[in-house]
Amino acid sequence: MVSLQDISKLIATIKSVSRYDFEDYSEKSFQRRVEKILMDNRINVTALIEKIKTNKDFLEKVVKDITVNTTELFRDPEIWTTLKHRILPRYKNNKSIFIWHSGCSSGQEVYSMLILLNEMGLFDKAKVFATDLNTDMLELAKKGVFRYRFNLGYFDNFDKVLRENPYNFEEKIDVPYSKYFDIDKAKDSITMKQFLRDKPIYRKHDLVNDKNIFYSKFDIIFCRNVIIYFNNKLQNKIIELFSNNLYKDGYLVLGAHESILGPVANSFERTKGLYKKKSF
Amino acid sequence: MLYKAVMIGGSAGSFQVVTKILASLPKNYPLPVFLCLHRLKHVRSGFVEALSIKAQLPVEEPNDKDHIKAGKIYLAPANYHMYIELGNKISLSTEEPINHSRPSIDLSFISAAYTYKNKMVGIILSGANKDGAYGLKKVKDSGGLTIVQDPKECQVKTMTTASMKLTQVDHVFSTNQIIDFLLKLN
Ligand SMILES: C[S@@+](CC[C@H](N)C(=O)[O-])C[C@H]1O[C@@H](n2cnc3c(N)ncnc32)[C@H](O)[C@@H]1O
Numbered sequence: 001m002v003s004l005q006d007i008s009k010l011i012a013t014i015k016s017v018s019r020y021d022f023e024d025y026s027e028k029s030f031q032r033r034v035e036k037i038l039m040d041n042r043i044n045v046t047a048l049i050e051k052i053k054t055n056k057d058f059l060e061k062v063v064k065d066i067t068v069n070t071t072e073l074f075r076d077p078e079i080w081t082t083l084k085h086r087i088l089p090r091y092k093n094n095k096s097i098f099i100w101h102s103g104c105s106s107g108q109e110v111y112s113m114l115i116l117l118n119e120m121g122l123f124d125k126a127k128v129f130a131t132d133l134n135t136d137m138l139e140l141a142k143k144g145v146f147r148y149r150f151n152l153g154y155f156d157n158f159d160k161v162l163r164e165n166p167y168n169f170e171e172k173i174d175v176p177y178s179k180y181f182d183i184d185k186a187k188d189s190i191t192m193k194q195f196l197r198d199k200p201i202y203r204k205h206d207l208v209n210d211k212n213i214f215y216s217k218f219d220i221i222f223c224r225n226v227i228i229y230f231n232n233k234l235q236n237k238i239i240e241l242f243s244n245n246l247y248k249d250g251y252l253v254l255g256a257h258e259s260i261l262g263p264v265a266n267s268f269e270r271t272k273g274l275y276k277k278k279s280f
Numbered sequence: 281m282l283y284k285a286v287m288i289g290g291s292a293g294s295f296q297v298v299t300k301i302l303a304s305l306p307k308n309y310p311l312p313v314f315l316c317l318h319r320l321k322h323v324r325s326g327f328v329e330a331l332s333i334k335a336q337l338p339v340e341e342p343n344d345k346d347h348i349k350a351g352k353i354y355l356a357p358a359n360y361h362m363y364i365e366l367g368n369k370i371s372l373s374t375e376e377p378i379n380h381s382r383p384s385i386d387l388s389f390i391s392a393a394y395t396y397k398n399k400m401v402g403i404i405l406s407g408a409n410k411d412g413a414y415g416l417k418k419v420k421d422s423g424g425l426t427i428v429q430d431p432k433e434c435q436v437k438t439m440t441t442a443s444m445k446l447t448q449v450d451h452v453f454s455t456n457q458i459i460d461f462l463l464k465l466n
Binding site: 001026027028029032033068070225227228229231232235255256257258259261 | 341342345357360364365366371373375376387390391394
């Protein structure tokens, strides 16, 4: 196991040669990512640190490899069902809906929301922004092509969210997959429709260093399964940022096992697994 | 007190054993108990509820950065790895499954061994893959106490025999012996 001392040295080195700062990442998962990088590159910590100092491309690659990018279409279907039946209908009469997906990874969360918006007749009003630290992921998100066989779970999730209504079991809604993506079993691919791919604005954004880079506040901010990789201090700082950039009565959507722990929790009201910005 | 935590690993098949163990732990049990159990695909929820029915202690799937408290049972949430951090906190991760497992018993045990050193008890129950064997070794290497459920009692022996192969475990116990042992820590 890499020692905490070596981890500190590595973090300090990265900080000294770049803007990236992993000081406030959760220790255990960071340590584990570093071990994986060492194994994959067949290199020891000392050599890793030296190479980072001199090789910019290598540094960028290491930073990307540190990030955990796992994601799904309609991850945690219950939360999407809540959004669909309980939250989004409130925006019926709005002129616009500003949405930010922070830590969007390869875009599955963004496509999930776009599909919901379209089903709810809110697609044209929505302004959708999506950011991540890892630019490789942003490129994948823009392409909107995902593996088919590996991701069969996407279809279960899709069915639960779009074809069932837990508030009215009688109702069976027929939403064909082909409305939103093309499946090619031979090529093992799921390709999102052009109109979905064209909608979001993707930008690189670092939650550690950057503030709101869009000249707008938001109605809904997604930041799911991102702050689990950060310690309490950084989590609080980021929630504060979101709080300041949400309209009152706006929603913050966190991951299924994330919560707000610091004093900034007082700015939110927890309803139905989402955090609603209080209006004072 | 000798120990600060108990961690138990097993798979969906050990559900009944786990239930029996939890049912026998009294209110005010002095240690936190971590459970890292593989689940059947598609059965993502309902586990906490099912375990809570029999247990006298509160059972919960923790949120990230929750403070660890004695007398609570923490079940690794479906589709997350669960780590024990320094500073008495839990953290979660969605990293890829390891040995086809998320939660990974190995990852939970490794992090607990690192944090609790010789102050923990690690227990491996019946299970269908090798996940947990390496983690239990780390517990032993860090001075913790290691227990494996007697393979004779297990419907599926892969997890327990793999653990015994990798580690000179301290005890091979039947379910009842495990329960007696845990009660003596009280
Ligand atoms: C596990 S993914 C979450 C994807 C999606 N939100 C979901 O829940 O399915 C975490 C993402 O956070 C990103 N991330 C990590 N550190 C970051 C930072 N400092 N700023 C912005 N994004 C970051 C990673 O690159 C990764 O894509």
